Structure formats: structure tokens, C-alpha cells
Amino acid sequence: MAIEFYKYQGTGNDFIIIDNRLDIFPKNNTKQVALMCDRKFGIGADGLILLEHHAQADFRMVYYNSDGKLSSMCGNGGRCIAHFAKSLGIIENSAVFEAVDGMHEATVENKVVSLHMNDVREVIINNDFVFLDTGSPHHVSMVDDLSEFNVFQEGRRIRNQVYGEAGANVNFVQKEGDSAFSVRTYERGVEDETLSCGTGVTAVALAMHATGETSANEVSLRTPGGDLKVKFSKKENGYTDIYLIGPAVQVYKGEWA
Numbered sequence: 001m002a003i004e005f006y007k008y009q010g011t012g013n014d015f016i017i018i019d020n021r022l023d024i025f026p027k028n029n030t031k032q033v034a035l036m037c038d039r040k041f042g043i044g045a046d047g048l049i050l051l052e053h054h055a056q057a058d059f060r061m062v063y064y065n066s067d068g069k070l071s072s073m074c075g076n077g078g079r080c081i082a083h084f085a086k087s088l089g090i091i092e093n094s095a096v097f098e099a100v101d102g103m104h105e106a107t108v109e110n111k112v113v114s115l116h117m118n119d120v121r122e123v124i125i126n127n128d129f130v131f132l133d134t135g136s137p138h139h140v141s142m143v144d145d146l147s148e149f150n151v152f153q154e155g156r157r158i159r160n161q162v163y164g165e166a167g168a169n170v171n172f173v174q175k176e177g178d179s180a181f182s183v184r185t186y187e188r189g190v191e192d193e194t195l196s197c198g199t200g201v202t203a204v205a206l207a208m209h210a211t212g213e214t215s216a217n218e219v220s221l222r223t224p225g226g227d228l229k230v231k232f233s234k235k236e237n238g239y240t241d242i243y244l245i246g247p248a249v250q251v252y253k254g255e256w257a
């Protein structure tokens with residue numbers, strides 16, 4: 001049976017999104033998800049997202065990385081699925097949905113989506129990197145010349161040598177101003193640099209605050225795919241009221257034969 005899909009991008013982090021409220025998708029078929037995400041033999045995307053029925057919330061979000069495996073939270077994907085829900089008429093301008101890391105709220109205003117992320121309880125500060133979980137695990141490291149930095153080589157090395165099979169996403173950061181940073185991310189499950197990572201820039205904003213690189217509670221993050229904003233409040237142990245804000249764009253609609 002042909003599957004109707006929508007292609008989305010949030011600051012260049014791109015996704016196939018499918019309305020699976022009628023359970024049409026073969027959810028255990030890892031090979032099919034990987035093939036659909038393949039940029040040469042399939043549609044091409046960093047991940048695939050299912051929008052599903054939820055008894056108490058507006059919908060459920062199910063996220064697969066481009067390797068075809070179910071994974072942890074995707075911030076840019078969360079922003080894109082909220083926009084998709086609005087385009088389907090499931091929500092008006094605000095959504096409550098459940099993802100793998102729990103409940104989220106989102107507001108959609110034209111192409112800009114603000115996503116409420118879950119609280120972060122622990123920020124682990126090491127000599128030359130910070131580790132924290134913003135729904136997905138993130139390693140954050142500052143570098144001097146981000147545009148020339150070999151994100152693929154160094155990201156892949158850290159992802160494998162430091163975090164082993166489970167892995168982590170690896171973010172490289174350069175300070176651009178008091179509350180502005182540039183970020184490039186190597187994503188596990190894509191096993192490559194992506195143009196942007198939502199949980200990644202969220203991790204960077206909190207890591208920069210926790211290490212004193214910024215004292216601002218609203219941070220601008222420049223990624224190769226576009227600009228995002230992260231707002232947050234500090235609490236005794238960690239951070240609360242965390243919002244990831246930026247564009248989510250429906251690119252096209254198609255059918256997977």
C-alpha cells in the first residue's frame with residue numbers, strides 16, 4: 001500500500017513525517033525506515049517521524065533516526081510535528097503531545113514554533129567538555145575555529161570512543177557574543193554532521209550558562225541550517241522552563257510506492 005508522507009525541515013534538520021493515526025505504517029520495519037531516509041535510494045532525511053493517536057493529548061510523536069532505529073527526543077522534529085498537526089487541523093495554535101521523553105507543549109505562529117523542553121536536572125562539567133541530556137544525550141565542546149573544524153572526524157571519534165555503542169550527539173561551539181554562539185553537531189543515528197540539532201542547541205545554551213560563558217537566559221544559536229533561540233530559567237539543580245524556538249517548514253508532500 002502506498003504511504004502518504006510529508007517532507008519537513010527545521011533549520012535544515014530534515015524529516016519525513018507520516019500521519020499514522022490509522023496505524024498504516026510498518027513500525028518494526030527498520031530497513032524500510034532506513035531506506036526511506038536514504039538520500040540516494042529513498043526520499044532522504046535525517047529522521048522519520050510518525051504522528052499517532054493519543055488518548056489524553058493532541059497526538060503522540062514517534063521518532064526514528066535515519067539508521068531506521070527508534071531513538072530519543074528530537075527537538076527540531078518536535079517543532080516540525082507541531083506545525084504538521086496544525087496543517088492537518090488537529091490543533092489550532094497550541095499543542096500538547098507525548099514524545100519518548102514525556103509530555104511537551106508547543107505553540108505555532110506562522111512558521112515559527114516554540115517547543116517546551118523537559119527540565120534538565122544534571123549538567124556534568126568536565127575540563128574540556130560538558131555532558132547533559134536534553135531529551136537526547138549531548139557532549140558539548142568549545143573550539144576556536146568552528147568553520148574550519150572537522151566535525152565529522154572528531155564527532156565520530158568522540159561518539160564512539162567516549163560513549164561506546166549507545167553513543168551521544170557531539171556539539172562543537174564557538175562564542176560569537178555575550179549571548180550568541182555558533183554550533184555544529186555530529187548526530188548519532190545519522191552518523192554524520194547535520195545542519196542543525198534542536199536538543200543539541202538546547203544543550204549548548206544550558207552548557208554555556210552552566211560554565212559561565214553567558215549569564216543570559218535567552219541565547220541565540222547559529223547553526224549551518226539557520227538560527228534558533230533557547231530560553232530557560234536556572235533552578236537549584238539544573239534548568240526549567242526551557243523553550244526551543246525557531247522555524248519549521250513543510251517542503252513537499254509525496255507518496256512512498
Ligand SMILES: N[C@@H](CCC[C@H](N)C(=O)O)C(=O)O
Nearest residue numbers: 071074075076136197198199
Ligand atoms: N536532530 C535531533 C536529535 C535526534 C536524536 C539524535 N540523533 C539521537 O539519537 O540522540 C534534534 O533536533 O534534537
